[in-house]
Amino acid sequence: MKILMINGSPHKGNTWRLTEKVKELMETLDNTVIFEEIHLSELDIPFCTGCSVCFRKGHIFCPHNQYIQPIMDKIAGCDGIIFAVSCFQGAVPALTKNFTDHLAFLLHRPRYFDKKALIISTTGGVSANSVTQSLASTLSGWGFNKCYQLPIVALSWNDYKPSEKHIKKAYKISKEFYIDLKSKKLHSPKIGVLIPFNLFQAMCEEYAPGTEYATKDGVFWKQYVGMRYAPGIPLPIYKRVLGKLIYQIGKYLSQKMIVTYKK
Numbered sequence: 001m002k003i004l005m006i007n008g009s010p011h012k013g014n015t016w017r018l019t020e021k022v023k024e025l026m027e028t029l030d031n032t033v034i035f036e037e038i039h040l041s042e043l044d045i046p047f048c049t050g051c052s053v054c055f056r057k058g059h060i061f062c063p064h065n066q067y068i069q070p071i072m073d074k075i076a077g078c079d080g081i082i083f084a085v086s087c088f089q090g091a092v093p094a095l096t097k098n099f100t101d102h103l104a105f106l107l108h109r110p111r112y113f114d115k116k117a118l119i120i121s122t123t124g125g126v127s128a129n130s131v132t133q134s135l136a137s138t139l140s141g142w143g144f145n146k147c148y149q150l151p152i153v154a155l156s157w158n159d160y161k162p163s164e165k166h167i168k169k170a171y172k173i174s175k176e177f178y179i180d181l182k183s184k185k186l187h188s189p190k191i192g193v194l195i196p197f198n199l200f201q202a203m204c205e206e207y208a209p210g211t212e213y214a215t216k217d218g219v220f221w222k223q224y225v226g227m228r229y230a231p232g233i234p235l236p237i238y239k240r241v242l243g244k245l246i247y248q249i250g251k252y253l254s255q256k257m258i259v260t261y262k263k
């Protein structure tokens, strides 16, 4: 089993120390797990310029693709990721936001349907849960099958030592994450991810090659025609019906709301 640890904080502080503890706990469950680390602070990824080339032409044309593609490949090549993010002003640090901005196109063209994540955040006093929840909804939008969360109130500036209580909590979540990864079980998607999957699919015709505002979406969704979610992911009948309904709403809206761009 391969786990990619992404440090989305600008230093190896409280959150990274807790993340290393989680790694240690997982090693007690299975010492064959292979962990790989990425520290975003070491990669010097330039700021996303908002050029929208990833949405329109495809992410391989991103001016920063040489930084982003290797990370995407590592995510594709692992079973799960552990994402460590500090809580800065109730939100993810700018470093992580910059990274996720570069991958925002994944909300239009999701993948990673068999990947699972554990998101860890520490905060001085409040909002670690807002941080893990917001990153969990981003990763789910990218296609991630399940996101576990470990938000912790550290009450410290860079001097946090996990208490017995926090270690117990970390062990419980790490164990659930590990067992789920090991089982390779895929979970049915939440309604919140059925919506973009079916809306974007329905709207893709308006952006097909040869149309006035052709985009990469117009090509991407061809592989999912008639599918209410990605193949291989369990989808109960009521979610299929709901997916179809969302798809039909998307079809209706697509003719009224064309997204333009400067040519």
Ligand SMILES: Cc1cc2nc3c(=O)[nH]c(=O)nc-3n(C[C@H](O)[C@H](O)[C@H](O)COP(=O)(O)O)c2cc1C
Pocket: 009, 011, 012, 013, 014, 015, 016, 085, 086, 087, 088, 089, 090, 091, 122, 123, 124, 125, 126, 127, 154, 156, 157, 158, 160
């Ligand atoms: C720039 C900055 C912003 C912060 N914002 C908050 C905050 O909004 N709420 C809070 O309770 N603590 C806040 N803190 C405290 C950190 O969340 C806390 O020390 C956390 O454990 C830092 O994790 P790290 O050491 O992994 O970076 C902030 C700290 C910094 C440096």
